[in-house]
Amino acid sequence: MEMNSSDNVCAPEEKSMTPLVETEDATEEETKQDGGDDNHEENTENCPSMYRYIKEDLFTSEIYKVEIRNLPKYIGFNDVKKFLAKYELNPHKIKLFGKQTFAFVTFKSEEERDKAMRILHGVMWKNRYLSVRLAKTKADPIIKKRKKEEEETEETEAKRPAVAKDKEEKPLSQQIADVVTPLWNMPYEEQLAKKQQECEQVLQKLTKEIGNNNKALLPWLFMQKQKYSICCPLEGVKASPLQTEYRNKCEFLIGVGLNQEDKTVGFRLGKYKGGTCAVVEPFNTIHIPAVAKKVVKAFQDYIRSAPYCVYSPETYEGHWKQLTVRTSRSGHIMAIVHFNPQKLNKEELAELKMSLANYFTEGIGKDSGVTALYFAQEGQRKSPNREDLPLEHVAGDKYIYEDLLRLKFRISPHAFFQINTQAAEVLYTTIREWAQLNQASTVLDICCGTGTIGLSLAKGVKKVIGIELCQEAVEDAKVNAQINDLNNIEFHCGKAEDIVPSLVNLLASQNPLTIVDPPRAGLHSKVILAIRRAEHLKKLIYVSCNPRAAMNNFVDLCRAPSNRVKGTPFRPVKAMAVDLFPQTMHCELLIYFERVDYANRNSTEATPDSAETQAVEAETAGSAQKDSNSIDLMEKKLVAPSSS
Incomplete structure (x- = not known):
């Protein structure tokens, strides 16, 4: 069931795209x-x-x-x-x-x-x-949980598992830390090792999927597994320069506290479908910057003194819903207040917005350092997408600015920007090293956000073309290009699945490097199919904040040609992870794909030549039906656990 509330934000920020399934x-x-x-x-x-x-x-x-x-x-x-x-x-x-x-x-x-x-x-x-x-x-x-609790007898209550009682006895700060930063109590070296293991499991699954969906790649895949135990080498997990207080964007729910504290701003202790609406203050969480916590404290003080109550996802009554805080290393702070007006008239809403503006610009809230203040009326909206929600600027600047890799970026309220700025610099530097571009290169940047990746590469290439769904982000990207005096970059606004098919044909003679940095669910299948059809797109760097969700994309890039999937397949060459989300299980996984080159039989990166293939077949076959048996045996070896 979809209620008008959001879950805790401790995962990678969602990038603008078609609504997720x-x-x-x-x-x-x-x-x-x-x-x-x-x-x-x-x-x-x-x-x-x-x-x-x-x-x-x-x-x-x-x-x-x-x-x-x-x-x-x-x-x-x-x-x-x-x-x-x-x-x-x-x-x-x-x-x-x-x-x-x-x-x-x-x-x-x-x-x-x-x-x-x-x-x-x-x-x-x-x-x-x-x-x-x-x-x-x-x-x-x-309501279902409450009804069930009311029906429980004292005898049932006495028989509750000891584990549940221990959980209740944990300090509240530890309970919320376990929810939003589940790895907070683990040494950082162990966190990186855990994330490397997770990435290896993803690549193991990709290895199996490629074998199941492209029999022509089995000889190559078999040799890759012999070398690396997976389809391509994983070059480790790069650490985040900052492991605490790294989030530059946080979304705080507004609700009733666990002990019925009124108007609490923070994180929900569990999911609504789990039967809880209790909100816990974020002041003891280690991934939230002190400057953001200061804004939360000031805003919580304000709403506790204001006459309006918090919005209830259970009864749909009340007003205060969410506070979003965006910060930058430049000292800029943007606050976005989400409010359900219910039956308030225009005069009452205008008075509230004026009060908020005065509080953060002239009142006690001025000490929180907010430089840009927005007001969002959620109301009885029919759309489940917050990206569609209009925002009203009520005080301060309209934008915040961030410095990254000696470039300056303007950020709007809805625009996507990586939530860990210093780790993003590590990520973009890795992309630049992998890309090996020169002044004759063209870069196609799909899901470009405010243009950070493309702009970071622009000085070393002939041209960059960015594609992004969010109109605000595209406007920011164009301004960012001007601010940094970059004239060789252009941006297109719209769904990638609508723009890419026609755009790639125009780039046929330029042989561009493709970089995709999509939302958690991955690229629309139409985009992948367009990339597959565009034979001149030879190299692709895929940046995924949820590689398990993007597995479908990986497989479609590598699967055998069919009526649905046209064009020569790709295959993974190397992978690397960058930890943008310390204290959580998430990280960014980069996979470098290259188009299979059947013509260049002698290339070390091409499909194995006939002698290599025969050697593999000789190892895996043992009967007169050599060809079919070799495929069967390679498939079995491919999915078998590695001896290493």
């Missing part, structure tokens, strides 16, 4: 709760408050949910996503229940839901005819 894990018991309960109508009557949210004037995809049954066995989330995309269906959320052959899929509108039902019902997928029906909405988890 989410996936959630679920147990068999949860399937009954999420639309599989035949007694739903009775439950609705007996406990109407548990389903009240679907009748409010708020966005929720729960009312546009369908249940798809008789799915093929053992399919995964990406399989379902691809299958729906084949029929031009754009789901908001997919919930697939393990090996069970059904899934719940939600859409953003009644029209999209009905279209899906018309198209999918009776369609055959892997020799199975699909059945589609309307799904029942899920009960509000907060």
Whole structure:
């Protein structure tokens, strides 16, 4: 269920792109709760408050949910996503229940839901005819949990596991640290080792996927595994120069504290679907800068003295929702206040904005150092995307500025900028070293944000072309080019999947290096397919803040040509991680892909020549059916655990 609230922000910042498709894990018991309960109508009557949210004037995809049954066995989330995309269906959320052959899929509108039902019902997928029906909405988890707690007896309470009691006895500062910075208690060297292990697992999976999807690469892949145990060498994890107080953008929820402290600004102790709305102050978290905490303290003091209460995702009443703070090494601080006006009139809202402006420019809040103040009215919005939310500038400057690699960058409220500036310098320096560009080079920068990567490379190349969805970011990027006196860079605003196919054809003669730095979910499949078709794009650096989510992109770059995927495949040459998110499990993974060069048989980076292939076949084959057996044996060796 989508409520008008956000989860804690301790993961990589989301980059502007098409709305993401989410996936959630679920147990068999949860399937009954999420639309599989035949007694739903009775439950609705007996406990109407548990389903009240679907009748409010708020966005929720729960009312546009369908249940798809008789799915093929053992399919995964990406399989379902691809299958729906084949029929031009754009789901908001997919919930697939393990090996069970059904899934719940939600859409953003009644029209999209009905279209899906018309198209999918009776369609055959892997020799199975699909059945589609309307799904029942899920009960509000907060109210459901409260009802369950009320029904528990004292005997049940006494039998609660000792582990749960120990968790409750932890200091509040430790509880919230465990949520937002789960590695806070681990030495930094061990954090890096843990992240390297995670990256190795990703590359192991990619190795297996390439073998499953491109048989022609098996001889090369087999030799790569012999050398590196994975498809390409992993050149370690580069450390962040700053391991604490590194976040330059933080989103703080506003709610009721764990001990019922009113109007608390900080992080939620758990997720709404887990049955909690309690918010804990961020003052003991180690990844938040002191300057941001100072703004939080000043703002919390202000709202506690103001007459308006906090917004409740349970009742949809109240006003204060979120505070976003962006900071820079230049000493600039931007604060964005998210507020639900409910039934306040224009005069009351104008008075509130004036009060906020005075507080941060002339009042007690002036000491917090806020240099740019924005006000966001969220209201009863129908769209689930915060990027679409209009912001009103109420005080101070309109922008903040940051210095990075001797360049100056202007940053707007909605624009993406890497959240760890010093580690971003390490990341961009690594990209520049890998790219090996010269004055004749052209760079295609996809999902360029405010232009940081392209601008950092511009002085050493002939031309840079950036593509970005967020209009504010594109405007910033153009200004940034002017500020830094760079005239060989241009930016295009729009969806990458719409722009790339036509743009790459114009670059055919320039043989550009492609750099992609997409959102967590990865690039739209249309972009990957356009890159594959553009044979003149020979080299690609993929920067991923969630490589497991981007695995689909990696595989599509490397899979064998087909009716869907045109063009010669790529293959990974090397990989490296950069730790932009200390104290958390996240890091940025760079993978350098090169187009397979079948013509250059003698190249060490090309497909193995006939002698090498025969040697591999001789090692792996042992019967008259040499060719087929060698493929089978190589596949088995490919997925077997490495001896190293």
